[in-house]
Amino acid sequence: MLRIPCPWCGPRDETEFAYGSQAHIAYPVDPSTVDDAAWAAYLFFRDNPRGWFAERWMHRAGCQRWFNVIRHTVTYEIAASYPPGAAGPGADALSAAEAPIGHRA
């Protein structure tokens, strides 16, 4: 069971949350001009990293707000959670860092 820190309610059990896939995927500025391949990439293609991953969660049983979490997909360590629209630490910046000690991939 993950303990996920909601930016507003504090740490709560994973069962209170709904998962929302990869974070920071921008809606195309003008969808009508996007070709099929780019549209399919926007709709269906998601990163599947072994390491730090920015993903969205919604606090279903609590404040019912969406927010972003930086989670390590191997160790399940959560490095940060922050409201939508805020600049997080960034999965890219974290991926340069070592995985937590004792859980080296």
Add this chain to the structure above:
Amino acid sequence: MTVDLRGLRRSPLGGPLVTGSVQAVRLHELPWRTLIELRIATAPDGSGAQTGAVESALGLELPSAGLASSDGDRLAVWLGPGWWLLDEPESGAAAAGGMEAFEAPIVQLLRAAGGPTSAVDVSAGFAVLELAGPRAAAVLAHGCSIDLHPRVFGPVRAARTMVAKAQVVLAQTGGVVPTYRIWVRSSFARYLAEWLLDAMTEYR
């Protein structure tokens, strides 16, 4: 002609009282509370709700994250950014006075707020339980994963969370003995009351 239908209605637990009546912890229902869910627009990061006008219309402070505020028997509970639950005793005049009298306080609230605000009467959707006694926290802890230690979840703390897999709003309303008020969906009320009574059996 206005017909008073109060004699016909049933509370979610079927009566005024469900009780464990043990020394350590007691459970009872508070029927016919007036519940209003209030939402005030915020920025995407949950900040910037304009609460001043509504607070002065209510005469009650809208609490910040994780807290409840009270004024006598009236209670405001923080549920999320820009989202509160107002819990008030039933107004006899409003109940007997038909829809217009019933809606008047809500209309007054919305007028006061001015901006994008919603106030919805949810009284019929929830049962209100009160769990009180020295062992109340221990009973809740059987099915609730948030830290209920008095140092963390003392008087006026509140949370929207899960108890025994039922989604609830939980507030520590304080008093001489620890007292928790639990708002639960009407359809879960019987289940949660039975679950709490079962959890209470070991604290006699």
